[in-house]
Amino acid sequence: MGDEHGFRIDGSRTLAAHGFLRLELLDVVGPTGDHVERLAIRHPGAVAVLPIDVDEVVLMRQFRAPLGDALLEVPAGKLDVTDEPPIETAARELEEEVGLRAGRIEPVLGFWTTPGFTDEFIHLFVATDLTPVAARPHGLEETAADIVRIPIRDVERAIAAGEIRDVKTLVALQWLLLRV
Numbered sequence: 001m002g003d004e005h006g007f008r009i010d011g012s013r014t015l016a017a018h019g020f021l022r023l024e025l026l027d028v029v030g031p032t033g034d035h036v037e038r039l040a041i042r043h044p045g046a047v048a049v050l051p052i053d054v055d056e057v058v059l060m061r062q063f064r065a066p067l068g069d070a071l072l073e074v075p076a077g078k079l080d081v082t083d084e085p086p087i088e089t090a091a092r093e094l095e096e097e098v099g100l101r102a103g104r105i106e107p108v109l110g111f112w113t114t115p116g117f118t119d120e121f122i123h124l125f126v127a128t129d130l131t132p133v134a135a136r137p138h139g140l141e142e143t144a145a146d147i148v149r150i151p152i153r154d155v156e157r158a159i160a161a162g163e164i165r166d167v168k169t170l171v172a173l174q175w176l177l178l179r180v
Contacts, residue, residue: 006031043120047090048076050172062145086123096136103129
């Protein structure tokens with residue numbers, strides 16, 4: 001594995017694995033031939049979906065254990081169903097987490113979350129023409145999450161006030177603001 005900058009991965013070994021995550025130690029060779037070790041967290045990838053219901057965005061306030069705090073977020077989920085295309089994962093997560101079915105769901109963009117230590121890639125979608133359905137939350141955090149509707153006209157203020165601190169949600173909402 002290499003790129004135009006002369007780096008290559010010369011080997012790796014798994015240090016730990018749990019659930020959907022794997023921690024690897026990589027042997028990286030630089031352009032001068034020097035070897036360094038780098039840690040990498042391997043992630044199956046994820047989806048995030050920005051639900052737009054007429055003039056509001058639909059978010060969820062969900063507790064995140066590593067932070068010991070709840071964050072306002074777009075619905076999202078791991079690509080953990082074998083052979084399920086990301087667009088189907090996004091539609092399923094939207095229904096499960098916030099109880100909305102999209103009449104229209106479209107890909108927006110994709111991005112690496114924190115490439116300094118993980119290969120997690122998020123596929124971002126926008127969902128419109130929403131119809132309420134029964135939510136089917138999974139796990140303690142989703143079950144306890146609150147659904148929060150924010151008028152689109154208030155999104156910029158919410159970002160500026162620091163009410164939204166989750167990167168996938170910031171990316172989704174900034175994308176929206178560029179289009180309104």
